[in-house]
Amino acid sequence: MTKAGTTMAAARAPARAGRLPRRRGVELALLVLAVLLSVYGYCAVGLARTGTVPPGAVGYGAGLAVLALFAHVVVRIRAPYADPLPLPIGVLLNGLGLVLIYRLDLETPNDQAAPAQLVWSTLGVGLFIGVVLVLRDHRVLQRYSYVCVVAALVLLALPILFPAVNGARIWIRIAGFSIQPGEFAKVLLAVFFAAYLAANRSALAYTGRRLWRLQFPTGRVLGPILTIWLVSVGVLVLERDLGTSLLFFGLFVVLLYVATGRTGWIAVGLLLAVLGAFAVGRFEPHVNGRIEDWLHPFATIEAGLGPNQLSQSLFAFAAGGVLGTGLGLGHSVLIGFATKSDFILATAGEELGLAGLAAIVLLYALLVECGYRAGLALREPFGRLLAVGLASIVALQVFVIAGGVTGLIPLTGMAMPFLAQGGSSVVTNWAIVALLVRVSDSARSQYDGREAS
Amino acid sequence: MSEYGRFPEGGQPMTRYIRHACAFCVLLLTALLVNAARVQVVRSHEYDANPANRRSTIARYQQPRGDILVGDAPVTGSVDTREQLRYERSYLNGPLYAPVTGFASQTYGTTFLEHAEDGVLSGTDPLLAPLPVWNDVTRGAVRGGDVVTTLNRRAQEAAYRGLAGRKGAVAAIEPATGRILALVTSPSYDPAELSGNNEAVASAWARLNHDPEKPMLNRAVRQTYPPGSTFKVVTAAAALEAGVVTDLDERTDSPDPYRLPGTTTRLTNEGEGCADASVRDAFEWSCNTVFAKLGVDVGARDMAATAQAFGFNDTGVRIPYSAATSTFDTHVDRAQLALSSIGQYNTRATPLQMAMVAAAVADGGRLRPPYLVERTTRHGGETVAGSGARPGRQVMRASTAARLMELMAGVVRDGTGTNAAIPGALVGGKTGTAQHGVGNSGVPYAWFVSWAQSEDAPEPQVAVAVVVEDAAADRGEISGGGDAAPIAKEVMRAVLGR
Numbered sequence: 001m002t003k004a005g006t007t008m009a010a011a012r013a014p015a016r017a018g019r020l021p022r023r024r025g026v027e028l029a030l031l032v033l034a035v036l037l038s039v040y041g042y043c044a045v046g047l048a049r050t051g052t053v054p055p056g057a058v059g060y061g062a063g064l065a066v067l068a069l070f071a072h073v074v075v076r077i078r079a080p081y082a083d084p085l086p087l088p089i090g091v092l093l094n095g096l097g098l099v100l101i102y103r104l105d106l107e108t109p110n111d112q113a114a115p116a117q118l119v120w121s122t123l124g125v126g127l128f129i130g131v132v133l134v135l136r137d138h139r140v141l142q143r144y145s146y147v148c149v150v151a152a153l154v155l156l157a158l159p160i161l162f163p164a165v166n167g168a169r170i171w172i173r174i175a176g177f178s179i180q181p182g183e184f185a186k187v188l189l190a191v192f193f194a195a196y197l198a199a200n201r202s203a204l205a206y207t208g209r210r211l212w213r214l215q216f217p218t219g220r221v222l223g224p225i226l227t228i229w230l231v232s233v234g235v236l237v238l239e240r241d242l243g244t245s246l247l248f249f250g251l252f253v254v255l256l257y258v259a260t261g262r263t264g265w266i267a268v269g270l271l272l273a274v275l276g277a278f279a280v281g282r283f284e285p286h287v288n289g290r291i292e293d294w295l296h297p298f299a300t301i302e303a304g305l306g307p308n309q310l311s312q313s314l315f316a317f318a319a320g321g322v323l324g325t326g327l328g329l330g331h332s333v334l335i336g337f338a339t340k341s342d343f344i345l346a347t348a349g350e351e352l353g354l355a356g357l358a359a360i361v362l363l364y365a366l367l368v369e370c371g372y373r374a375g376l377a378l379r380e381p382f383g384r385l386l387a388v389g390l391a392s393i394v395a396l397q398v399f400v401i402a403g404g405v406t407g408l409i410p411l412t413g414m415a416m417p418f419l420a421q422g423g424s425s426v427v428t429n430w431a432i433v434a435l436l437v438r439v440s441d442s443a444r445s446q447y448d449g450r451e452a453s
Numbered sequence: 454m455s456e457y458g459r460f461p462e463g464g465q466p467m468t469r470y471i472r473h474a475c476a477f478c479v480l481l482l483t484a485l486l487v488n489a490a491r492v493q494v495v496r497s498h499e500y501d502a503n504p505a506n507r508r509s510t511i512a513r514y515q516q517p518r519g520d521i522l523v524g525d526a527p528v529t530g531s532v533d534t535r536e537q538l539r540y541e542r543s544y545l546n547g548p549l550y551a552p553v554t555g556f557a558s559q560t561y562g563t564t565f566l567e568h569a570e571d572g573v574l575s576g577t578d579p580l581l582a583p584l585p586v587w588n589d590v591t592r593g594a595v596r597g598g599d600v601v602t603t604l605n606r607r608a609q610e611a612a613y614r615g616l617a618g619r620k621g622a623v624a625a626i627e628p629a630t631g632r633i634l635a636l637v638t639s640p641s642y643d644p645a646e647l648s649g650n651n652e653a654v655a656s657a658w659a660r661l662n663h664d665p666e667k668p669m670l671n672r673a674v675r676q677t678y679p680p681g682s683t684f685k686v687v688t689a690a691a692a693l694e695a696g697v698v699t700d701l702d703e704r705t706d707s708p709d710p711y712r713l714p715g716t717t718t719r720l721t722n723e724g725e726g727c728a729d730a731s732v733r734d735a736f737e738w739s740c741n742t743v744f745a746k747l748g749v750d751v752g753a754r755d756m757a758a759t760a761q762a763f764g765f766n767d768t769g770v771r772i773p774y775s776a777a778t779s780t781f782d783t784h785v786d787r788a789q790l791a792l793s794s795i796g797q798y799n800t801r802a803t804p805l806q807m808a809m810v811a812a813a814v815a816d817g818g819r820l821r822p823p824y825l826v827e828r829t830t831r832h833g834g835e836t837v838a839g840s841g842a843r844p845g846r847q848v849m850r851a852s853t854a855a856r857l858m859e860l861m862a863g864v865v866r867d868g869t870g871t872n873a874a875i876p877g878a879l880v881g882g883k884t885g886t887a888q889h890g891v892g893n894s895g896v897p898y899a900w901f902v903s904w905a906q907s908e909d910a911p912e913p914q915v916a917v918a919v920v921v922e923d924a925a926a927d928r929g930e931i932s933g934g935g936d937a938a939p940i941a942k943e944v945m946r947a948v949l950g951r
Contacts, residue, residue, distance in 0.1 A: 254477070258470040298503070307505040317492045318500030319508050331508055354493040358486055365482050372475040376468055388471055395478035399485060408488040 020444050023084040024076050030088035031068045038064055038095025041327055045103045048328030054102075063118070064095055067125045074129045078136070079441035083370045086440070089363050090128075090433040093418035094121050094426065096360070099327070100347050101421050104340050107333040113340050113421045120423035124430030131434035138438050142382045145195030152188035153231070155181035160238050170241045170413075182235075182244045183415070183424040186251075186393055187431050193252055194385035197259035201381065205260040226272075228252045240286045243400050243412030249273055250396045255389050259381070287410075294410040309335055309343065313405045316346040324353030340421040342413050345405050361398070364417070368395045371436050377443035387439045390432050507537075512594070514538040514559060519574040519597030519832065521554050521566055523604045529554060538650055542567075547643035549613050552622075552636050552671040553602060553825060555774070556644035560654050565671065566600060566825065569773040573598040573829045573837065580837050596832035603632035603827045603840075607947040608915070612637040615940030621921035622672035624805040625944050628812035628904060628916045630842060631821030633772060635917075635944055636805075642668040674776045677801035678920055681887030682739045682933065683900045684796030686810055686857060689736060689744070691751045691759035693853045698747070701733045701856060711742035714787035720745055723886075736860045737868030739884060741795050748794020749787050756794060757783040762848035763810050763820065765802070772805070772825045773841060779806035796887060804918040807902045812916035814861065815881070815904035818854035821845040858904075865903070872938035873903055878949055879913075880905045882941065884933030898922055901937035905945035915948040917941045 039061035046054030068091045075082055098121065102114040135141070141148075158181050162172045171178045197204070228249065235245045253269035256262075281291050292299070293310050300308045307315065316332040319325065330350035335343045349357050371391025375384045397417055404411035415425035417432075492500070500506065517531035517540050528550045530543040542557040544550065555565025563571055572578035576597040605625075612623035616639035625635035646657040661669050670676055692698040698705075709728035710719040720741055727740035735743035748756055760781035761767070770776040782789065782799035792798035802810075805823060813820040824841030831837055849857075861881030864870040870882040885900030899921040906913040919937040 254474050258467060258474050261467070261470045298505075301503070301505040307503075311503075311505065314492055315500050315503065315506040315508065317489065318497035319506075320493055321497055322494060331511055334507055349489065349493065354489055357489050357493070361482055361486055361489075365479070368478050368482070369475075372471060372478070375471050381467065384467060384471065388474060392474065392478060395481055399481040402485050403488065406485070406488050406492050408484065 020081065022080045024072075024080065027075070027082075027084035027087060028072055030084065031072055031091055034088045034092035034095060035061060035065045035068055037092060038099060041096060041099035042102065044326070045099060045106070045328040048326055049106055060098070060118075063122075064091065064098075067091075067122060071125055071128055071132075074132050075437060078132050079437050081441045081445040082437040083374065083440035083444065085366055086370050086433045086436045087128075089367050089370075090418065090430065093360070093363055094124070096348075097344065097416075097419035097421075097426075100344055100419060101340050103328055103351075104333060104344075104347060106328070116423065117421055117426070120426045123423070124427045127427055128430040128434040128437075131431060132437060135434075135438055138383055138386060138435065138442060139380070141191050141386070142195045142198070145192045148188040148195075149192040152185040152192065155185040155188070156231075156235060156239075164240070170239050170244065180415075180422065180424040182239075182241065183422075183428040186244075186247065187390075187428060187435070189248060190251065190255075190389035190393060191386065193255045194382055194389050197255055198381040198385055201259040204256070205262060240284070241413065242280075242287055242290065242410070243404075243414035246400055246412065247393065247396050247414070249276075251389060251392055254392045254396075255385055258375075258388050259385060290410045290412065294407065297407055309337070310405075310407060310411055312336070313343050313346040314407055316343075317349040317406060320350040320353045320357075322354045324349075324351050324356055327351050338413075341415060342401065342411075342420065343405055344420045345402055345416050348419070349406075360419075361402070364394060364398045367391070367433075367436070370440060374436065374440040374443040377446075378439065379446065383439055383442060386435065387443075390435055390439075393432065394429075510559075511537060513575055514540050516540065516576065516594055516596060518542060518557060519576070519599045521550075521570075521574075522599055522601045523550070523606050523609070526606075527599070532648075534649070542645065542648040544643060544645045547645050548641035549609060549637070550604075551641045551644050551669075552638040552673055553604060554644060556647045558644075558647040558654065558658075559650040561647055561658060565774050566602070569771075570600045570826065570829065573600060578837075581831055583831075598832060598837055599830045599834075601827045601830065602825050603627075603634065604636070604825070605634040605948055608635040608944050609637060611635075611943040611947040612919075612940065613639065613641075615919075615943045616921070619921055619923045620666065620672075621919065621923065621937075621940075622676070622804045623917065623919050623940060623944060624673045624803075624808040625915055625917045625948065626805075626808045626812045626821075626823050627948075628816035628821070628913050631812070631823045631845065632827070632840075632842075633805075633823050633825045634915060634948055636673045636825070638670065638672040640666050640668045672920070672922075673804045674772065674774075675803070677777050677779055677803050677806075678898050678900075678922075679887040679889050680796035680800060680802040680807055681885035681898065681900055682741070682744075682796060683807055683810075683883050683885035683902045683918070684794070684800055684802070685736060685739070685744045686814060686861070686883050686902065687760055687763055687765075688748050688751070688756070688794045689732065689860060690763075690814075690849050690853055690857055691756050692732070692747045693856060694759060694849050695751045695755045697750045698732050701860065702731045704729045704731050705735070705743055705747070707735075707740075707743045707746045709740075709742045711746055711791070713745070713791050714749060716788045718788070720791070733860060733863060736883075737863050739869055744795050745791035749791050751794075753783065753785055753790050756790065757781055759849070760800075762846075763813060764806055765800075770805075770822075772823050776805055777803050779803050796885060804920050807900070807918035807920075808916050811861075811881075811883075811902045811904045811918060813848050814854050814857045815906070815913035815916050816845070816854075817851045818847055818849040819845045820848045861903070869934040870901065870903070870938050872934050873901065873942040873945070875905060875942060875946055875949065875951055877951055878905050878907050878945070880942075880945065882938065884938065886933055896922070899933050899936035901933045901941045903938075903941045903945065905949055907949050907951070910949075915945050917944050919944075 042060055043053045043057050071087055101117050105112050105114050159170050159172050170180050170182050256265045280287050297310045312335040332347040332350045333339055368391045371387045375387035378384045401414040401416050403409040415422045417429045520527035521529045528545050531540040532543045534541050538559050555567045557563045557567040574597045576595040581595045581598050608625055612635045621639055623635055623637040626633055642661055647654055710721045712719050722740050722742055724738055727742050730740055730743055765779045765781040768778045779802040789798050793800045822843045826841045828839055829837045858881050861883055865873050865880045865882045869884040873880055873882045882903030887898040889895045902918045904913045904916040919941045921936045
């Protein structure tokens with residue numbers, strides 16, 4: 001990290017007149033590459049399994065290409081200065097996710113998930129196109145911040161009325177479709193947090209007590225953070241969804257820090273998180289079991305009960321090694337339940353190896369970086385906080401689920417963005433990409449060669 | 454500086470906090486990659502080797518297993534089940550070859566040749582890959598190789614037919630090489646029943662293990678029996694080697710009944726005319742008294758030395774799977790030595806061991822270690838490793854072997870073994886009826902060991918040992934010559950082609 005002063009000085013020096021290049025050609029080239037890579041993966045699965053190119057390869061490639069092309073044209077018309085990376089990354093991750101799900105469908109002939117995922121992906125790209133078309137300026141969202149938070153809380157509370165599925169109350173089932181409303185709530189909450197903090201950051205930044213080297217906020221403004229913390233714990237206890245609660249809380253702490261720069265917030269946040277996690281981990285059997293599995297992944301093997309999902313997932317990653325077994329040649333299906341959703345990364349790890357896994361993490365990192373870069377370039381706090389918030393959602397979500405399936409942190413049920421089976425998740429992620437395209441377009445079209453402070 | 458005004462503390466710019474948050478996200482993603490490297494590279498071998506990890510098992514059954522061949526024809530096969538453990542073992546004539554092939558089960562592991570040659574059959578033997586380094590790079594599976602046995606199909610079938618379901622076993626060896634020509638146990642079982650991994654396999658396993666007839670017991674190689682009178686071949690060899698006997702036709706100084714030295718127990722014979730009988734007559738008519746005294750005259754040290762030269766007390770007999778150790782007690786008093794010398798007391802032998810005794814006699818006193826594997830080949834038929842033949846060792850003088858052949862030929866010509874005679878061939882044999890059980894209450898075992906040589910052949914072509922435990926027969930009628938000799942005869946005829 002450079003000191004703030006030097007950064008500003010360095011940024012001012014090469015002040016240029018004129019606008020940045022639009023770089024739509026780069027985006028198109030990257031989109032072609034993303035579609036070709038996905039089609040190649042699809043063919044590789046077929047060649048490894050049956051020795052022939054799967055019959056749907058042309059249709060799959062054409063469908064993906066048409067979706068990508070539509071999205072690209074809309075971006076070209078309505079967001080010409082947008083960062084060229086988010087859309088191709090979204091297409092590539094979505095395409096790879098479809099390949100992995102199709103590959104796992106071959107192991108489970110009675111449970112075909114790829115067709116539904118393709119429908120949801122189409123809906124997601126449709127939403128992307130809609131958002132880019134309709135939302136001409138992201139600042140409009142600031143006006144609807146309280147609508148957003150009410151909608152988010154309703155969506156979060158909805159599954160409590162429905163029966164629990166696999167130990168967690170996060171699904172609602174309507175007409176054969178299962179929807180995870182919490183996924184949509186993520187984006188709405190990011191919008192609300194950004195708007196709330198942009199409006200109140202001066203008040204929140206007001207220093208209260210100073211304890212050792214940390215500056216703690218006054219009791220008056222502690223209210224909102226406690227409320228959010230209570231909502232997170234409420235989600236955890238009522239819906240038994242450790243992942244979503246971690247994500248919300250982490251997102252809020254990151255945005256609070258960016259808005260106010262108060263390290264005291266982080267201290268309070270971590271303290272509350274540790275307290276909450278300890279209490280829930282201690283007294284809530286579902287969460288407690290996850291923590292026990294994390295500490296002793298092979299306990300069930302030693303007890304003679306066979307490997308649990310986490311140990312099967314670790315076996316899958318280990319079997320991949322550096323270069324992987326090759327698409328279609330692994331045995332990640334041994335993980336059993338949730339192979340296509342929460343544990344999809346294990347299939348990638350086994351069949352593409354550490355090399356493939358690193359590439360995937362790098363794609364997510366680039367997506368996160370797009371958000372942060374837009375945040376740095378924008379001038380007004382709402383846009384900056386929104387960009388940072390969206391990027392942080394992606395980073396935190398990837399960390400929570402990928403860390404869970406590789407045994408880095410306790411496993412929590414959550415969808416790997418774009419890769420995992422799950423319609424709500426894919427649609428939400430396309431909305432995030434659409435908002436990133438929108439804010440990056442604003443940032444780059446306003447850019448005058450100087451970095452904002 | 455900012456349109457929103459300065460911060461209370463003199464303007465900490467938001468840019469800096471965004472950079473901090475960005476660094477935090479980078480830290481999270483880096484932690485993921487470091488941890489992934491830990492799982493996928495550093496600890497991967499530990500996870501791969503975890504017994505609960507099914508991947509190595511799946512890989513093992515992913516391709517057809519190599520076959521075991523008798524002559525040119527495979528006696529095994531592989532069935533594609535399309536399940537997760539894809540290929541299952543099948544057997545063309547399971548019960549006939551069970552003591553040779555053993556089973557290759559997805560649930561219960563492998564035995565016998567399936568176990569001893571598993572590396573070749575499953576394709577993991579490094580010799581199978583023509584270009585090992587290239588194979589490591591491509592990580593392609595090597596097709597399992599084939600194992601060609603030394604068995605003679607007709608001899609094997611003749612032995613199995615001869616036993617006809619009675620409890621017993623047959624072992625046949627080619628004396629000049631040590632090749633095992635037949636290895637049969639009865640009653641037998643179909644190893645295909647154990648190949649898979651379903652419920653039926655588990656119940657077959659339970660049924661076979663609880664069967665009082667013990668169909669999975671390899672009686673030819675893994676079960677020892679008191680050899681009874683067939684052991685007199687060894688005692689005669691020891692007496693000739695030690696110089697205790699110099700003329701086969703000279704009358705021995707042996708009473709009938711014979712009082713075991715240091716005891717009041719009297720040893721008797723089944724037949725008459727054993728008192729002071731010559732070694733030739735005593736061998737032909739199987740006089741216990743003469744051979745018990747002969748053993749005592751040779752002494753424990755020389756008796757044990759000869760028995761061990763024939764392979765008794767050798768714990769390392771492998772064909773290539775291990776055989777049970779045949780025993781001759783080396784710490785015995787004179788009474789125990791007398792009983793040991795007629796194949797009782799602690800003297801026990803596998804049928805394979807007694808076939809080795811007959812083979813050593815037939816091969817001029819040279820004992821060739823028996824073996825079952827002629828060669829192993831790659832899937833295409835290219836030879837990987839040659840035969841399991843190992844150099845033989847001289848267990849007695851050639852002249853001793855020649856005189857023993859004379860004695861054994863006499864048994865078949867006009868002694869207790871006339872049932873084994875084959876027209877147009879020279880056959881030598883020795884019968885045995887072994888007592889066992891507490892106070893000899895068990896049904897005796899009928900033995901016959903023999904060798905045969907066609908008139909036009911330069912040397913004996915086959916040595917056989919047959920044991921019949923048959924509990925169904927009337928006790929009085931059980932005898933080596935009656936029950937076992939006809940089976941040996943059929944096996945020898947099959948080998949000689951007569």
